[in-house]
Amino acid sequence: MSEVQELIVNMGPQHPSTHGVLRLIVHLDGEVVTRVIPDLGYLHRGLEKLAENKTYAQFLPVTDRLDYLAAISNNLAYCLAVEKLLGLDVPKRASYIRVILAELTRIVSHLVWLATHALDLGAFTPFLYCFRERELLLDIFEMYCGSRLTTTAFRIGGVPKDIDSQIKQKIEEFVKIFPSKMNEYEALLTNNKIWLERTMNVGIISAEDAINYSLSGPCVRGSGVEWDIRRAEPYCVYNELDFDIPTGRGVGDTYDRYLVRLEEMRQSNRMIKQAFEKMPEGNLMADDPRVVPPTRDNVQTRIESLIHHFHIMAEGFNPPVGEVYQAIEAPKGELGFYIISDGSPKPYRMKIRVPSFANLQAIEKMCENGMMLADVVAIIGTLDIVLGEIDR
Amino acid sequence: MQLLFDTQQLVNNIQHWLAGTCELYHLPPCLVVTCIAIAVALALIGGFISVNAMMVVLAERKIAGYMQDRLGPMRVGPYGILQTAADAVKLLLKENIVPKIADKWVFFLAPVVVMSPAVMAYVVLPWSPGLIVCDLNLGVVYLMAVGSIGVIGIIMAGWSSGNKYSLLGGIRSSAQIVSYELAMSLAVIGVLMLAGSLKMSDIIGAQQDCWYIIKQPLAFILFIIAATAECNRAPFDLPEAESELIAGFHTEYGGIKFAMFFLAEYANMFVASAVCATLFLGGWNGIPGLPMILPPIVWFLLKTYLIVFLFIWFRWTYPRIRVDQLMGFGWKVLLPLAFLNIGLTGLVMVLI
Numbered sequence: 001m002s003e004v005q006e007l008i009v010n011m012g013p014q015h016p017s018t019h020g021v022l023r024l025i026v027h028l029d030g031e032v033v034t035r036v037i038p039d040l041g042y043l044h045r046g047l048e049k050l051a052e053n054k055t056y057a058q059f060l061p062v063t064d065r066l067d068y069l070a071a072i073s074n075n076l077a078y079c080l081a082v083e084k085l086l087g088l089d090v091p092k093r094a095s096y097i098r099v100i101l102a103e104l105t106r107i108v109s110h111l112v113w114l115a116t117h118a119l120d121l122g123a124f125t126p127f128l129y130c131f132r133e134r135e136l137l138l139d140i141f142e143m144y145c146g147s148r149l150t151t152t153a154f155r156i157g158g159v160p161k162d163i164d165s166q167i168k169q170k171i172e173e174f175v176k177i178f179p180s181k182m183n184e185y186e187a188l189l190t191n192n193k194i195w196l197e198r199t200m201n202v203g204i205i206s207a208e209d210a211i212n213y214s215l216s217g218p219c220v221r222g223s224g225v226e227w228d229i230r231r232a233e234p235y236c237v238y239n240e241l242d243f244d245i246p247t248g249r250g251v252g253d254t255y256d257r258y259l260v261r262l263e264e265m266r267q268s269n270r271m272i273k274q275a276f277e278k279m280p281e282g283n284l285m286a287d288d289p290r291v292v293p294p295t296r297d298n299v300q301t302r303i304e305s306l307i308h309h310f311h312i313m314a315e316g317f318n319p320p321v322g323e324v325y326q327a328i329e330a331p332k333g334e335l336g337f338y339i340i341s342d343g344s345p346k347p348y349r350m351k352i353r354v355p356s357f358a359n360l361q362a363i364e365k366m367c368e369n370g371m372m373l374a375d376v377v378a379i380i381g382t383l384d385i386v387l388g389e390i391d392r
Numbered sequence: 393m394q395l396l397f398d399t400q401q402l403v404n405n406i407q408h409w410l411a412g413t414c415e416l417y418h419l420p421p422c423l424v425v426t427c428i429a430i431a432v433a434l435a436l437i438g439g440f441i442s443v444n445a446m447m448v449v450l451a452e453r454k455i456a457g458y459m460q461d462r463l464g465p466m467r468v469g470p471y472g473i474l475q476t477a478a479d480a481v482k483l484l485l486k487e488n489i490v491p492k493i494a495d496k497w498v499f500f501l502a503p504v505v506v507m508s509p510a511v512m513a514y515v516v517l518p519w520s521p522g523l524i525v526c527d528l529n530l531g532v533v534y535l536m537a538v539g540s541i542g543v544i545g546i547i548m549a550g551w552s553s554g555n556k557y558s559l560l561g562g563i564r565s566s567a568q569i570v571s572y573e574l575a576m577s578l579a580v581i582g583v584l585m586l587a588g589s590l591k592m593s594d595i596i597g598a599q600q601d602c603w604y605i606i607k608q609p610l611a612f613i614l615f616i617i618a619a620t621a622e623c624n625r626a627p628f629d630l631p632e633a634e635s636e637l638i639a640g641f642h643t644e645y646g647g648i649k650f651a652m653f654f655l656a657e658y659a660n661m662f663v664a665s666a667v668c669a670t671l672f673l674g675g676w677n678g679i680p681g682l683p684m685i686l687p688p689i690v691w692f693l694l695k696t697y698l699i700v701f702l703f704i705w706f707r708w709t710y711p712r713i714r715v716d717q718l719m720g721f722g723w724k725v726l727l728p729l730a731f732l733n734i735g736l737t738g739l740v741m742v743l744i
Contacts, residue, residue, distance in 0.1 A: 031564075122626060125459060125708050197713065374714045375714070376636075
């Protein structure tokens with residue numbers, strides 16, 4: 001009698017569809033998956049430890065490297081956390097600008113998700129359609145803050161730059177054409193028989209399990225749980241904007257999460273429109289000389305301002321002693337910064353709660369019930385993980 | 393025009409000349425003639441396959457480019473027309489790497505086993521009246537028989553590479569091709585019943601008044617689907633499913649050996665298209681009822697490349713199907729429909 005053995009396959013860290021350097025140890029019985037064990041850490045850079053050796057302002061550019069597909073969301077979460085620690089009031093206009101850019105980032109992130117998810121399931125064309133629109137958004141980011149991917153778009157206390165008429169025009173053009181582009185993606189996928197076969201009833205996770213696994217973002221909403229931090233604990237100006245929280249069909253499969261993310265892109269588009277209508281005039285930075293450096297004009301003409309500027313830039317600022325946690329609804333889920341301050345210009349300890357890390361846990365659960373090797377790829381895609389933030 | 397393509401005359405002349413030469417050097421004539429004839433035929437077919445593959449690859453990339461709102465290759469030569477030539481040269485110059493744990497002989501043989509049936513199938517392709525290497529009286533059966541050899545090469549490649557992904561690709565391929573071959577053969581039977589012959593030229597002759605795509609629309613659709621699966625083209629490209637199995641059975645292959653697999657894929661695609669054009673679109677016939685303006689070979693190539701375009705169109709539109717769905721579709725949908733088609737055809741033939 002020959003012995004029946006399971007085939008153990010190492011998917012990754014170099015594999016076309018593990019979205020970076022994720023390694024999955026997959027136990028196969030023929031094509032059927034019996035077990036999936038994720039192995040992390042190939043992109044570990046020690047960002048949390050790094051934070052302890054940088055002043056609060058210096059760490060801001062590092063947050064770009066967490067979820068590098070949605071750098072602006074990371075900037076936002078970090079800035080909000082530090083502002084909460086300091087007790088800063090950010091001007092209305094700055095908050096609106098933050099919301100507009102954060103929602104554009106959500107669209108960028110979801111576009112990359114849709115592109116790679118479709119590519120993983122073998123549909124090449126939506127991939128290029130999505131990247132076509134993403135390019136327009138990256139151009140907008142470039143106009144706003146000079147870089148496309150690692151943006152560092154905000155500052156602690158506000159935003160460095162106004163959305164001028166040129167950028168506004170670009171964004172409005174995008175908002176106008178985007179729904180028709182969405183229809184293009186949907187024409188290729190939403191009712192495509194093969195797409196439905198590949199995504200329906202694949203990677204099911206019930207609402208209860210989703211909560212127990214502390215999933216967040218589209219992954220928990222895809223299971224029918226109406227949980228969105230923008231609604232539950234509003235930050236910035238989300239309580240002034242009108243938006244729906246999509247929850248899919250309530251099955252909790254890959255197709256549900258697909259529908260949720262598509263609808264979220266539409267809702268983001270809607271929010272950006274509203275934000276432009278409601279955006280008031282006003283300052284861009286908070287009025288707090290402890291934290292906010294003086295304006296360039298003053299620095300160049302007045303010695304006191306120059307010293308003040310040097311002081312903030314070289315030494316940083318001293319927040320009060322205490323602990324703070326601030327979470328936002330990043331494109332991939334709940335992104336939170338937990339900062340412990342001992343009163344010095346550098347954080348005593350910083351813990352970053354990243355959505356992808358929690359979401360990835362569910363892969364073992366989702367791969368139960370006789371999923372096949374091809375479904376593992378679909379499930380990685382639907383979790384929308386970014387290894388930059390998982391490994392940190 | 394007809395004379396130009398009358399190869400029989402040409403072959404006779406060559407034979408005559410060769411016989412004379414053999415007598416001069418006291419060689420057994422039939423052996424030499426056969427050898428040279430085979431060499432010439434192989435050279436012609438090999439040349440056609442390479443040139444055709446290069447053209448189709450370029451066309452595919454350009455068409456994909458336009459479908460996806462981009463330009464496709466643009467750098468090598470004007471509008472990138474030399475891109476595939478450059479790729480071919482690159483592949484030829486690459487280092488020949490064999491994995492340490494590979495089964496060396498099988499590993500080397502696999503590309504040859506995949507390539508040879510693709511070449512063999514060209515023997516019965518009816519290019520134009522008279523221009524057919526060998527008009528076998530069971531041409532269609534020969535095609536089906538030869539077409540099923542290629543899968544052995546794929547399994548050999550998957551097995552011998554010593555790579556789990558390759559092995560999975562090989563297993564998938566065997567399951568897929570065996571299932572879809574059945575549906576394909578059964579789809580063809582409808583046509584054969586109408587034509588009453590297995591000979592390619594007879595089937596074309598029977599379509600002078602009405603193409604079989606009109607009399608056998610269901611068989612045509614079944615055939616196209618099964619042929620897509622047979623050629624491992626998307627949405628049925630499971631054996632080499634890029635996002636799951638890296639490159640499936642040819643993961644470990646590089647350089648010229650990879651090029652062989654690549655050539656075989658495109659050669660097979662051309663054969664499938666040519667067979668489809670012959671069986672359903674009237675082969676070298678023009679459009680029934682209209683004067684035949686173009687020479688028959690142009691008609692044949694036109695129809696063939698139309699089907700090739702169809703294959704390309706599928707690839708850039710559909711996601712990939714999953715392996716259990718693939719088998720389910722083959723056995724539960726295509727096969728019963730093919731039987732239904734045979735039954736209906738028989739019924740109609742008896743009644744009319």
